[in-house]
Amino acid sequence: MRFRIRGVYIAAVLLFGLLAVGTMRSLRPWFDEAQHGTPAWTLVDKGYMGTPSLDVGATGMQRIDRYSYWIMPLYPLVQAAWYTVVPFNLSSLRALSVVFVLVGIACFSYFVRRLTQDRVTAALCFALLSCDYFAITAAGTGRPDGLAFMFNAASFAAYLHLREQHLLWALLAGNACAVASGLTHPNGGMLSVLGLAFLVLYFDRRRLTLSHLGIVIVPYLVGTLGWGAYILEDPAAFISQYAFQTAGRFGGLIDPFTAVWAETYTRYVNNMGLGRHSEGSVGPHFLKALVFCAYFVGIGGILATRELRRTTAAHVLLGIMAMYLCFYTFLEGTKAAYYLIYIICVYSALLVVWVRWLWRRRVLPHWAIALAIAGIMVVQTGGSVQRMRIDKYQGYARSVEFLKAHVKPDDLVVGSLEWGFGIGFTDHFLDDTYLGTRSGRVPDYVLMEEIYRENLRTMRAKSPEDYERVRRRLAEYRVVYSRDFYDILARQSAATPSP
Numbered sequence: 001m002r003f004r005i006r007g008v009y010i011a012a013v014l015l016f017g018l019l020a021v022g023t024m025r026s027l028r029p030w031f032d033e034a035q036h037g038t039p040a041w042t043l044v045d046k047g048y049m050g051t052p053s054l055d056v057g058a059t060g061m062q063r064i065d066r067y068s069y070w071i072m073p074l075y076p077l078v079q080a081a082w083y084t085v086v087p088f089n090l091s092s093l094r095a096l097s098v099v100f101v102l103v104g105i106a107c108f109s110y111f112v113r114r115l116t117q118d119r120v121t122a123a124l125c126f127a128l129l130s131c132d133y134f135a136i137t138a139a140g141t142g143r144p145d146g147l148a149f150m151f152n153a154a155s156f157a158a159y160l161h162l163r164e165q166h167l168l169w170a171l172l173a174g175n176a177c178a179v180a181s182g183l184t185h186p187n188g189g190m191l192s193v194l195g196l197a198f199l200v201l202y203f204d205r206r207r208l209t210l211s212h213l214g215i216v217i218v219p220y221l222v223g224t225l226g227w228g229a230y231i232l233e234d235p236a237a238f239i240s241q242y243a244f245q246t247a248g249r250f251g252g253l254i255d256p257f258t259a260v261w262a263e264t265y266t267r268y269v270n271n272m273g274l275g276r277h278s279e280g281s282v283g284p285h286f287l288k289a290l291v292f293c294a295y296f297v298g299i300g301g302i303l304a305t306r307e308l309r310r311t312t313a314a315h316v317l318l319g320i321m322a323m324y325l326c327f328y329t330f331l332e333g334t335k336a337a338y339y340l341i342y343i344i345c346v347y348s349a350l351l352v353v354w355v356r357w358l359w360r361r362r363v364l365p366h367w368a369i370a371l372a373i374a375g376i377m378v379v380q381t382g383g384s385v386q387r388m389r390i391d392k393y394q395g396y397a398r399s400v401e402f403l404k405a406h407v408k409p410d411d412l413v414v415g416s417l418e419w420g421f422g423i424g425f426t427d428h429f430l431d432d433t434y435l436g437t438r439s440g441r442v443p444d445y446v447l448m449e450e451i452y453r454e455n456l457r458t459m460r461a462k463s464p465e466d467y468e469r470v471r472r473r474l475a476e477y478r479v480v481y482s483r484d485f486y487d488i489l490a491r492q493s494a495a496t497p498s499p
Contacts, residue, residue, distance in 0.1 A: 001119075008417040012130035015138070016102055019131060019384045021138030028392040029418035031112065031451055033093060037424055038417075039068035040079030041088040049076055052425040053417060057439045062240040069241040073230055074183040075144035075200045086493035090421045093142035100146035101139035103131045103343075107153035108345045109198065114160040115313040116353065121393045125352045128376065133288065133383045134271075134340045141338065148188025149341050151181035157200055167207055171200070172215050181224040187332060189343050194323045201234045202316060232456075252330035259329050262270065262370035267328065268334035287379050294376050298351030305357065313353050321346045395484025396422065399447075402481050402488060407445060415447025433459065439471040446477055448487040 043049045050066045086092045090259030113122030138145050159174035171207035182189015231238045244426050252259030269275045273285030302308045324343045417431040433455045436442045460467040
């Protein structure tokens with residue numbers, strides 16, 4: 001049995017590696033990746049942690065070229081250490097996420113093993129997560145979610161590993177990882193604290209003493225002092241940047257009914273493949289709904305089975321799921337897909353616990369259970385393979401080649417921040433949705449893609465005056481390149497190539 005389980009882990013790691021690297025090479029760059037990647041680059045290159053190529057007037061964030069307060073500091077610091085070994089580029093940025101997510105899956109699977117006291121359940125959980133579409137997306141994307149998830153899973157795993165023999169060390173290690181998750185991304189930190197608090201109260205509330213509570217404070221104090229020291233370098237910039245970044249994220253507390261609807265439709269219906277898709281995305285998206293149906297069936301199976309409802313694993317996983325759902329619904333206003341990785345792991349674990357019970361009790365034929373699990377993994381893997389087949393990165397690369405061939409060194413290019421990975425984060429590249437109507441810096445080229453088009457739609461609805469000025473500015477340009485959902489516009493007065 002041990003060799004079979006080891007074989008499952010080896011096969012799952014290989015599958016994860018293939019899917020993650022393939023995704024890393026085929027996803028087009030995104031604004032968030034430049035936002036979260038460039039501060040580390042400036043730290044290594046210039047000695048300060050600024051975010052280059054952003055127009056301050058378009059965001060209102062003070063001194064963002066010098067300080068990056070709009071993101072948490074740990075991810076850039078980890079990246080900076082990495083960039084002292086390898087050069088900064090999109091591939092090196094994404095490679096970190098591959099490692100972080102794989103370690104996070106391993107930690108979460110160990111957490112499931114400690115909960116269930118069953119190696120097979122843990123191995124099956126690892127296998128499901130190794131091909132999970134959202135886990136693979138996190139692994140192939142240069143965002144902090146992979147690192148925050150890793151610390152989140154590590155906080156749970158460390159606590160359960162140490163609590164029986166060394167409760168003090170368990171509290172210290174678990175909370176240190178929770179703080180690290182929060183210093184990587186606030187969502188990871190809040191989910192870690194909620195989940196860890198639930199674990200502590202469920203398992204050890206009668207063992208807690210004042211000395212235990214005292215040790216819990218230490219990681220939070222250290223984290224606060226470290227981050228606070230950086231904030232004190234420019235408190236006014238911190239206030240302006242963090243106010244911009246957190247605006248509208250907590251609307252669920254003010255309007256809970258809208259929050260429930262947004263969580264249901266935007267977070268779930270869309271990510272089931274039953275709603276909107278990104279530009280250029282094709283294929284049988286609805287198949288993703290089958291995976292979510294499997295999660296719901298697994299949760300319903302546990303709730304409907306008295307024997308399972310009484311188990312520690314069910315109590316803990318259902319409790320964490322409930323807390324996560326409340327957080328996602330009322331405290332996470334963006335409803336972004338990349339935050340699903342935390343709760344998807346809980347859904348997968350609940351499904352595995354139910355499937356393992358079905359297997360042991362022979363409620364269904366073993367071949368039927370194996371076929372169902374294989375089907376879920378095929379659908380998950382197929383989604384990633386389809387994304388690799390489309391290979392949106394090539395469209396981005398072709399656009400960058402055109403720019404490099406036609407843009408002169410002194411030309412000002414304006415576009416979404418991720419273009420900097422291709423043309424460089426220089427003084428002649430600027431992310432300014434207002435196209436210079438506020439700053440006075442008139443671009444020679446405007447780069448239009450999904451992000452800028454969506455920004456313009458939002459501007460038209462929320463700020464008609466700004467939109468009208470931008471529309472008039474756009475009338476001064478003509479399209480010189482249009483392919484793969486990318487449009488490159490050149491100013492009419494410039495000597496530009498024909499489209």
